[in-house]
Amino acid sequence: xxxxxxxxxxxxxxxxxxxxxxxxxxxxxxxxxxxxxxxxxxxxxxxxxxxxxxxxxxxxxxxxxxxxxxxxxxxxxxxxxxxxxxxxxxxxxxxxxxxxxxxxxxxxxxxxxxxxxxxxxxxxxxxxxxxxxxxxxxxxxxxxxxxxxxxxxxxxxxxxxxxxxxxxxxxxxxxxxxxxxxxxxxxxxxxxxxxxxxxxxxxxxxxxxxxxxxxxxxxxxxxxxxxxxxxxxxxxxxxxxxxxxxxxxxxxxxxxxxxxxxxxxxxxxxxxxxxxxxxxxxxxxxxxxxxxxxxxxxxxxxxxxxxxxxxxxx
Ligand code: NAP
Numbered sequence: 001x002x003x004x005x006x007x008x009x010x011x012x013x014x015x016x017x018x019x020x021x022x023x024x025x026x027x028x029x030x031x032x033x034x035x036x037x038x039x040x041x042x043x044x045x046x047x048x049x050x051x052x053x054x055x056x057x058x059x060x061x062x063x064x065x066x067x068x069x070x071x072x073x074x075x076x077x078x079x080x081x082x083x084x085x086x087x088x089x090x091x092x093x094x095x096x097x098x099x100x101x102x103x104x105x106x107x108x109x110x111x112x113x114x115x116x117x118x119x120x121x122x123x124x125x126x127x128x129x130x131x132x133x134x135x136x137x138x139x140x141x142x143x144x145x146x147x148x149x150x151x152x153x154x155x156x157x158x159x160x161x162x163x164x165x166x167x168x169x170x171x172x173x174x175x176x177x178x179x180x181x182x183x184x185x186x187x188x189x190x191x192x193x194x195x196x197x198x199x200x201x202x203x204x205x206x207x208x209x210x211x212x213x214x215x216x217x218x219x220x221x222x223x224x225x226x227x228x229x230x231x232x233x234x235x236x237x238x239x240x241x242x243x244x245x246x247x248x249x250x251x252x253x254x255x256x257x258x259x260x261x262x263x264x265x266x267x268x269x270x271x272x273x274x275x276x277x278x279x280x281x282x283x284x285x286x287x288x289x290x291x292x293x294x295x296x297x298x299x300x301x302x303x304x305x306x307x308x309x310x311x312x313x314x
Pocket of ligand 1: 018019020021022056057135165166187188215216217218219220221222223225226259276277278279280281284
């Protein structure tokens with residue numbers, strides 16, 4: 001698969017990343033079954049063989065079971081650890097932990113960041129995480145406290161690079177002002193069903209600073225491809241049908257599939273968007289990889305934007 005440089009590192013990473021949120025349905029590593037690990041093996045090895053070299057995880061995915069299952073597969077495939085970049089996230093905490101009254105919340109305290117990374121390293125079975133992302137902005141975060149945690153993790157060799165997810169541009173700038181190392185990635189929700197990053201300054205900021213924008217739920221969690229009226233309201237159904245029709249038309253013209261067109265649409269933005277593919281099915285993971293090679297024209301890109309908006313641009 002074609003590659004891009006991740007942020008301002010000199011690391012080539014695959015044009016699309018593979019996301020492990022849906023990899024296993026287990027509730028914690030101890031709940032993993034042999035069948036779930038076999039499913040994870042099928043998905044992760046299909047992605048690796050199709051050329052994906054960036055794998056996205058989080059400490060909370062399946063309460064640590066996604067990291068544990070990914071780590072198990074990583075150990076089975078000779079040479080894989082040295083050829084891939086592992087991204088994981090921290091900063092979200094579950095209700096009832098550690099004390100029963102604790103609500104679901106965000107926590108960028110130094111102690112929590114350091115503790116979370118220890119857990120991820122253990123579950124993944126690796127000595128170093130390539131990129132640590134802060135999952136969702138903690139309203140109580142102090143940039144200098146986060147910078148201290150990052151410095152400790154970098155100096156100890158536990159994390160190579162850092163980034164964020166779901167931040168506002170001002171929060172990115174605030175954190176970057178306290179961190180000597182460049183933030184390398186910003187993971188945001190971006191798809192033909194979620195156009196906000198085009199207008200809220202997030203992609204502009206990535207382009208300006210060199211951070212790689214990573215698009216999560218690039219197929220709207222599958223909604224862009226699913227048939228029938230399955231969405232939350234009639235308006236969304238109408239919108240989805242309109243987008244699907246245009247995706248199908250362009251796919252026919254370009255002799256490819258609607259999935260490939262939907263992912264190539266994200267890639268067309270000049271900020272170098274890296275879609276994070278989330279299917280568990282090997283054939284879909286392989287299909288999506290073709291989006292690394294499809295270059296949409298400006299006209300095709302705007303046809304899809306118009307289909308998503310449901311109206312002509314002003
Ligand atoms: P997605 O690619 O938009 O959605 C994947 C889902 O779509 C899967 O359930 C898949 O089902 C389904 N799907 C794909 N093709 C389909 C088709 N042709 N017909 C019907 N269903 C289809 O991505 P996502 O899984 O929502 O997110 C991708 C990754 O982004 C995650 O794994 C995670 O790493 C990351 N993420 C990050 C955040 C964050 O806050 N930073 C939030 C959410 C996700 P099958 O498995 O059956 O193919």
